[in-house]
Amino acid sequence: MAAYAAPAGESRAEIREKGSVFLAVLGPAADEAAAKALLAGLEKEFPDATHHCWAWRLGSPPRERSADAGEPAGTAGVPILQVLRGAGLSDVMAVVVRWFGGTKLGKGGLARAYAAAAREALQGLPVVQKVPTARLAVEVPYEKMGAVKRLLRPPEIELEAEEYGASARLVLAVHEERRDALREALAELGIVPGEK
Template sequence: MSGSRADSQAGGRVMLEAPARLEKEVRKSVFLAQAAPVATPAEALDFVRAVSVADATHNCWAYRIGQDYRSDDAGEPGGTAGRPILQVIDGQGFDRTVVVVTRWFGGIKLGAGGLVRAYGGTAAECLRLAPRTPIVTLVRLAFHCGFADLALLRARLGALDAVVEEEAFDATGADLVVAVPEARMDEAVARIGDLTRGQSVPRVLD
């Protein structure tokens, strides 16, 4: 399964602080979940290849990176492995995350419902116990300011968790591109206007 959709929950999503793993046994089959933070689909697929076990029965996986997502049942009946893993990633609010669940068959068939519970449950427990950190959505603001205001602007914007990403000087001052948390954008725009006495009008970059 693959596709994309707008993520309406982006503002409240989290990501893993570090790779995590969890192993459990379900009716004699061993399930090993391994999860990692990733920035791109290529990085997610590299992780899948790196941790998949060649002699295991199945290596099922899913990832979510912003609007991009993908899952793979890896030979299990359709919709019983990759999709439940993806639903766990989304259900727990994770983004920029890949999860691989490896299964060693123990001789007892689990049935479709049992597979969904086993794959989803192993992935869910792995992510639930893993350390996580909030994802802060940033907005980029571009504006020009005079030399006289530059030092004070840097200090005051820093207090709003803003970071200067680009800076170019000309004869009258500096063109700045500042990344600021989306939740503090209005405050940053007002602060820039106040400190420059209305001379600097930030615009939001795509």
Template sequence: MARRYPSTIAAAVEHEIVITRSRFLTHVVPASDPAEADRVITDIRKRAWDARHHCSAMVTGVLGDQARSSDDGEPSGTAGVPMLEVLRRRELTDVVAVVTRWFGGVKLGAGGLVRAYSTSVSEALDRATVLHRAALIDVSVDVPHADAGRIDNVLRDWVVRHRAVLGATSYGTEATFSVSVPHADVAVLRADLAAASGGVLDPVEGAERIVDVPAGQFPAGSSGT
């Protein structure tokens, strides 16, 4: 079975909830490493300088093996760790969550804080676009310009059916299409392109790399592996 990789999100999301007059503003932002995550946290602190707390949790690394959280003045274990647990349950990596709290004058208690911070992150993630990750083989194919439109249509349909990703097309003496393909389907792509071109097209196999795949690329019930 292919290794399963944690997912990530396509773009930053923002979400606010109010609980007993306290405002909880959540930012969930893609971050490729701890340094980038720290820059996100610093920027939010500067923009929301009047808030009492900026609690955070981050997970980074292809395997999600780097994690860190901060309660930022809230009682120990009531903010950062619950936020981190939400990221872990969603099987996400390369992401940082920051929940900024403006105190409303009413204490929520330890249980109330845990629920508030975890709910804040969970509801923000419900609004995010998830990108699954998979180890795919880069394949390129040169196509005469006269056939480029037809092959483009073939490939757009093919990648959806095979959980592959169509990359950018470059244009020179020919149109060069780039496709990232599951290892088991490289031979299938080669055969399908041969059938579509009367055996003329000759795809070139490149390196394997970890690729972000939009969640919609995976059929219902698929694990993304």
């Protein structure tokens, strides 16, 4: 699987449209719980807002979800999501907070305003390239530790965690495209990894 772009931090941008204020916040979200936490934080930070509309893309290939949060169907969440898609981002949560300014924008106006706010926040978003990674849990007899450690090839294959008891329990982080080769190499040593 190919590398993909993901946020390295948070970005905020505000636009105004016919009296309404749209504050877009884009930030990293490794999973759905992190996306929900970002949304909950903004709802708490801006309890007086009229709407908290959002979209997220997670993983590779990306899973996607969006919500209009009380706006007419298709006028908020989907336009925000389209901005994220267009930027090729994943592991990202975008929330656009709106304060109604007294003038209705219509469906087209709403969609354009939500997308414009998300695009504006995108301009200041720090981005990193991520490689899809799997985690393998292995139990290694001590006499085979040297052989297993020789399989490590940072950054493609890294030791993420280790615990010692009757044998060593290791968690290996491996780029997806190297996972099968690592499984085969471990099998040659008589070690059967499990997914973590």
